[in-house]
Amino acid sequence: MERTCIKLNIPSDVFYLEPVRAFIGNLAQHLGFSRKRIADIQLAVDEICNNAVNHGSVSTEAVISLQISVRAQVLEILVQDAGTGVDWLTPERLSEIEANRSPKNESGHGIFLSKLLTDTYEMRYNAEGGTDVRVTFYQEN
């Protein structure tokens, strides 16, 4: 990220995703994103952070880190978790997740949704052995 404007570290607990969503929503609103787009941004970030908390952390002692960069017409958000020591990020596993997704299932919609709602979506391992998810949202006008 060329210019990281905002850094936000929270404990790996869904409780803290509530104020994070308020932060992101308010920021996107002040940046001039439309209501509909703000809802999309909040949902995508919620799904990504939920995965970081529920699948990418050993406990609530772990930290979830967000880096939010604001450039002309682009909002870029990087979510980092510390991982659980499991190698999950393989092409096979991702294809499997995609193939198994069904509207009838109670879970398994998070990655699908966040890919759908973002303009770019990138997932990779980070130095800590956790997962980095980097997404961007472009402004229409």
Place this chain on the structure above:
Amino acid sequence: MERTCIKLNIPSDVFYLEPVRAFIGNLAQHLGFSRKRIADIQLAVDEICNNAVNHGSVSTEAVISLQISVRAQVLEILVQDAGTGVDWLTPERLSEIEANRSPKNESGHGIFLSKLLTDTYEMRYNAEGGTDVRVTFYQEN
């Protein structure tokens, strides 16, 4: 701060105090603070952050750092700026600020307000030569 839960770094620009206020408000609400108390918390933090931006930073390239710790019944917030190289935090200057405060003045109400609205209020220099303001809010019930 024994247990720093949340770290939030923003560029020294009042623009970013808007999402910060949304974050703090949502957090305080989920912690169970009353509506009135949430407004007080938001105002105090707004005033402290405004001072960090307007008086404690050389430019918008500087960083304002917030550390928010959530313990049973206590919300503690530390706001740090990098300073401007000016030694301002003397007992004489603080007394002068207090003595000069008048409802008729357009400015000079920030420290007064944030002291009034917090349960504890502490100001000191930090290692960077800037100012640390540490405040706490206790829950009534």
Place this chain on the structure above:
Amino acid sequence: MAKTDLMMLREDSGIKIIEIKTDLSSYAASDLRKMLEMLLEQKVDKVIVNLHQVHHINSTAVGALVGVAKRLRQNGGDLKICELADNLTRTFNLIGASTVIEIYESENSAITAF
């Protein structure tokens, strides 16, 4: 961490109506799930979840609703939802959950649909 007034449980024409008072992210979804499990244990078969005060829902909360709807249907009951804001409808549509769970514009139309 105080969780007050997250949802309200009412009854109308023998149907349990849950009115959600908060955004439905994972934090609140766990309470919603507990409430729904409780109703399942009590052999309730007709449930409506009114979402008119909800501004945000995520896939975890949608999953909780879909899961309970499926279990209720196995016993001849159902869970229907109503009064969704546009962005909530969008989330259900994107997931595809609007084909699995019945969505109504008003609480009344959800009641009469039972």
Place this chain on the structure above:
Amino acid sequence: MAKTDLMMLREDSGIKIIEIKTDLSSYAASDLRKMLEMLLEQKVDKVIVNLHQVHHINSTAVGALVGVAKRLRQNGGDLKICELADNLTRTFNLIGASTVIEIYESENSAITAF
């Protein structure tokens, strides 16, 4: 950084009425100040600021209002404010600004007070 619909300027009985559509922290206060300066340059003497959509105000915004009120009074005019939420009234009271600036419950009572 888009700033749209922050405030609306109207006129009633020869009085300029500014309706604020956003919270009044330092970010929006600079726009408020610019708007008020513009009115001062245009020799406007009667101004009402309606705050009914404002949920938060800080000392910078209060200061901007107090400053302009003082300057308008020097020319026989005034700036009055109306429709404050409880926490806004509290902020004006704590600062002491409610002794320097006239506060009204409704826009109508502010208008008739001129």
